[in-house]
Amino acid sequence: MPVIEQTAFGSKSTLYRLTNANGLQVTVTDFGARIVDILVPVTGEEPRAVSMACATEEDYRAIDTYLGATIVPVAGRISGAQAEIAGERFAFTANEPNRTLHGGIDTANEQIWASQVDEATNSISFSYTLPDGKNGFPGPLHVTARYQLREDNGLVVTYEGRSEKATLFNPTNHVYFNLTGNFQEPVDGHRMTVAGERFATLNEHNLPSGDLVHVAGTGFDFRAGQLFGDGFASSHEQVVAFKGYDHPWLLDDVAEQVRVTSPDDKVRLVVSTNQPSVVIYTYNHGPTPAATFHGGFSMECQGLPDACNQEGFGSIELPAGQTYTSETVYRLEWD
Numbered sequence: 001m002p003v004i005e006q007t008a009f010g011s012k013s014t015l016y017r018l019t020n021a022n023g024l025q026v027t028v029t030d031f032g033a034r035i036v037d038i039l040v041p042v043t044g045e046e047p048r049a050v051s052m053a054c055a056t057e058e059d060y061r062a063i064d065t066y067l068g069a070t071i072v073p074v075a076g077r078i079s080g081a082q083a084e085i086a087g088e089r090f091a092f093t094a095n096e097p098n099r100t101l102h103g104g105i106d107t108a109n110e111q112i113w114a115s116q117v118d119e120a121t122n123s124i125s126f127s128y129t130l131p132d133g134k135n136g137f138p139g140p141l142h143v144t145a146r147y148q149l150r151e152d153n154g155l156v157v158t159y160e161g162r163s164e165k166a167t168l169f170n171p172t173n174h175v176y177f178n179l180t181g182n183f184q185e186p187v188d189g190h191r192m193t194v195a196g197e198r199f200a201t202l203n204e205h206n207l208p209s210g211d212l213v214h215v216a217g218t219g220f221d222f223r224a225g226q227l228f229g230d231g232f233a234s235s236h237e238q239v240v241a242f243k244g245y246d247h248p249w250l251l252d253d254v255a256e257q258v259r260v261t262s263p264d265d266k267v268r269l270v271v272s273t274n275q276p277s278v279v280i281y282t283y284n285h286g287p288t289p290a291a292t293f294h295g296g297f298s299m300e301c302q303g304l305p306d307a308c309n310q311e312g313f314g315s316i317e318l319p320a321g322q323t324y325t326s327e328t329v330y331r332l333e334w335d
């Protein structure tokens, strides 16, 4: 049975190391219930660290507390920083002008979660309760984030939410990848395939404009595989306006929904989720101390952003007392 090793991660949090028999290693921390490193044992190399990470809790606080973190209760932006829940209007913390990004301020991605290790399933469960009214969201909302490393090299990320009052719940994980292991190298040479025919266009406030547009003939058509670099060079006004991708794709209901291959073909990431969409963000705000411009890409599997205010975007309402489960598998392949 694999042993889950625990070490200090800065002054207050803990780092947990999951390993499998194939030599794949994943470290996660109770600080923000976050993925830290994903270390891929590529033949003839030092393990390749393919997720954007910091060395300690303090470094995350100084650089970016979203990296690899669990984002709850609502991933992405909420227009007007308000929404109706069960017929009642609620106002949320506007941490961007007139918008709520990633659940507001001082929230779960900056807290130390309770942890429970389960060696029998090679998994760790983190739990945290968002108090009623935190950033304006009804609660208390009890959240569990579970990371399981399987022998098929899948990292299974499971989120569960249950609230005492009706609320909104649209969790995601904010991990960024660069399959070269070098976040100073733009991801242009990565080839991505997305089983998704439509994407949501964004307005000038970085919010869905409400349209779900077919990808055919656009720089968003990754159905047959395309290099990120070719996509970045597209003249599509959405790619130009956002200097890359920061967009939700609606996913087809197939076993393999996204595949990304490293420029040297040695590492492949395969994503499958029970969520309707994936937000792919290509680090358009870099450079930062963590990565260069386009130095990583996120794969935020979730319900569509701003679903609570957009007609036809599905529901992210969580009725009181019910449990909602989101499950995403990030599977690694390597040579």
Ligand code: BGC
Residues within 6 Å of the ligand: 066, 076, 206, 246, 279, 281, 285, 300
């Ligand atoms: C959003 C970006 C935002 C980033 C912050 C992503 O999920 O789509 O617009 O800048 O998170 O880390």
